[in-house]
Amino acid sequence: VSDRCEVLVVGAGPAGSTAATLFARAGFDVILLERARFPRPKACAEYLSPGVREMLTRLQLDSALASAHPLLVPGMDIVSARGATLRLRYRRDGEHLLACTLSRRVLDAALAAHAAGSGADLREGWTALEPLLEDQVVRGVRARTTLGERTIRASLTVIADGARSRLAGALGLALLPRWPVRLGLVAHYRGPAALDAGFGRMQVERDGYCGVAPLPAGVLNVAAVVRADAIRTAGIPAARFLDRWIEASPGLRKTLDGCERLTPVRGLVPIGARSRRAWAPGALLVGDAASFFDPFTGEGIYRALRGAELAFDVGRTALESSDLSAAALAPYDRLRTLAFRRKAAVTALVQLFVQSPRLLDYALPRLVARERAAGTLSLVLGDVADARDFLRPTMLWSALHP
Numbered sequence: 001v002s003d004r005c006e007v008l009v010v011g012a013g014p015a016g017s018t019a020a021t022l023f024a025r026a027g028f029d030v031i032l033l034e035r036a037r038f039p040r041p042k043a044c045a046e047y048l049s050p051g052v053r054e055m056l057t058r059l060q061l062d063s064a065l066a067s068a069h070p071l072l073v074p075g076m077d078i079v080s081a082r083g084a085t086l087r088l089r090y091r092r093d094g095e096h097l098l099a100c101t102l103s104r105r106v107l108d109a110a111l112a113a114h115a116a117g118s119g120a121d122l123r124e125g126w127t128a129l130e131p132l133l134e135d136q137v138v139r140g141v142r143a144r145t146t147l148g149e150r151t152i153r154a155s156l157t158v159i160a161d162g163a164r165s166r167l168a169g170a171l172g173l174a175l176l177p178r179w180p181v182r183l184g185l186v187a188h189y190r191g192p193a194a195l196d197a198g199f200g201r202m203q204v205e206r207d208g209y210c211g212v213a214p215l216p217a218g219v220l221n222v223a224a225v226v227r228a229d230a231i232r233t234a235g236i237p238a239a240r241f242l243d244r245w246i247e248a249s250p251g252l253r254k255t256l257d258g259c260e261r262l263t264p265v266r267g268l269v270p271i272g273a274r275s276r277r278a279w280a281p282g283a284l285l286v287g288d289a290a291s292f293f294d295p296f297t298g299e300g301i302y303r304a305l306r307g308a309e310l311a312f313d314v315g316r317t318a319l320e321s322s323d324l325s326a327a328a329l330a331p332y333d334r335l336r337t338l339a340f341r342r343k344a345a346v347t348a349l350v351q352l353f354v355q356s357p358r359l360l361d362y363a364l365p366r367l368v369a370r371e372r373a374a375g376t377l378s379l380v381l382g383d384v385a386d387a388r389d390f391l392r393p394t395m396l397w398s399a400l401h402p
């Protein structure tokens with residue numbers, strides 16, 4: 001087993017496995033390290049926007065998607081605590097685009113297997129402990145395996161170890177999540193959920209929100225994001241908190257009436273991740289390790305895939321010119337900003353409304369009555385339209401004027 005490679009990818013989630021696939025396909029010698037062994041669980045609402053489906057096809061990863069047997073879903077209902085409802089559906093040029101849901105256990109295993117099938121040396125059960133730094137340049141990592149500790153040297157290290165990235169922290173790149181701190185609570189349920197026409201439901205309450213979506217094989221994904229102080233004040237375990245929260249919300253109670261929880265409540269970790277910048281000399285950050293804001297607008301996996309593609313573009317040029325310096329890698333930040341900033345602005349705007357029941361009750365009925373604005377917002381949230389389309393002053397006015 002060689003402990004030297006051209007590209008070392010740390011973390012085999014969607015971001016890392018996609019980056020590993022792209023570098024391996026281009027003929028680079030790639031090692032992909034993963035702490036867990038597949039299949040492994042991942043706390044996620046397991047909803048893939050139509051943009052993710054299109055991106056997986058474009059990256060020729062649709063076979064990985066197909067092997068996860070996704071359930072096609074027409075969209076999502078956003079429902080306020082008082083019952084105002086906006087149906088998000090994705091209609092582009094007269095065509096109805098579909099989102100899908102699936103098991104992340106299966107999808108992530110399939111994407112990692114795809115990376116291995118493309119030539120990456122996938123090593124499960126390897127935990128990266130710290131970056132290997134020489135003259136302020138990342139030259140690989142020190143890792144722990146069942147065989148003991150090993151050093152892996154690489155020309156380029158792609159850091160894809162998720163939201164609480166140990167490597168981004170060690171490089172001084174990680175920033176604290178934004179206030180207020182929110183926690184994600186995710187569980188699978190089974191039963192006769194009252195979901196309308198196969199649409200998912202996003203119920204917004206005062207302390208947070210909860211998505212209920214049908215998964216393949218009659219399972220339901222229930223994913224709540226709740227203010228950490230609400231859970232702390234309640235002073236009860238997270239599973240009881242989720243049960244009580246569902247019970248206290250008439251909308252959720254009705255949706256999940258007669259359903260039973262199948263799994264433990266997972267994902268009790270602060271939502272969100274930010275980094276000072278998404279590179280260090282010798283290294284690029286992708287996926288949640290670089291940044292992740294909030295699951296409400298569902299773009300985590302889209303950003304993981306698109307970010308991997310941008311990291312590949314910048315990384316390949318740097319490797320081909322044997323220049324992994326700050327000057328060679330810094331353009332990656334600019335590309336990420338160009339790719340993500342407008343959607344991030346829409347996400348921030350949506351969050352403003354989600355966090356204020358009065359604003360949400362103001363906006364939802366107006367959007368329902370203004371089909372063009374609602375349609376554009378749906379496409380932007382589904383990652384199939386340029387967010388600029390919704391941010392135009394005329395569009396914002398038509399969406400939100402009294």
Ligand SMILES: Cc1cc2nc3c(=O)[nH]c(=O)nc-3n(C[C@H](O)[C@H](O)[C@H](O)COP(=O)(O)OP(=O)(O)OC[C@H]3O[C@@H](n4cnc5c(N)ncnc54)[C@H](O)[C@@H]3O)c2cc1C
Binds near residue numbers: 011036160186299300
């Ligand atoms: C509650 C919740 C709901 C969500 N719902 C959705 C949704 O419905 N749709 C959507 O698109 N996004 C959703 N997201 C976001 C989405 O899950 C993430 O954006 C996505 O998983 C990011 O992929 P990633 O590859 O960057 O990280 P991850 O998927 O977290 O993968 C990181 C990998 O790195 C491995 N790893 C970690 N540390 C090390 C180490 N030291 N050494 C080696 N390996 C390591 C981990 O085991 C893991 O396999 C949700 C997030 C949360 C918290």
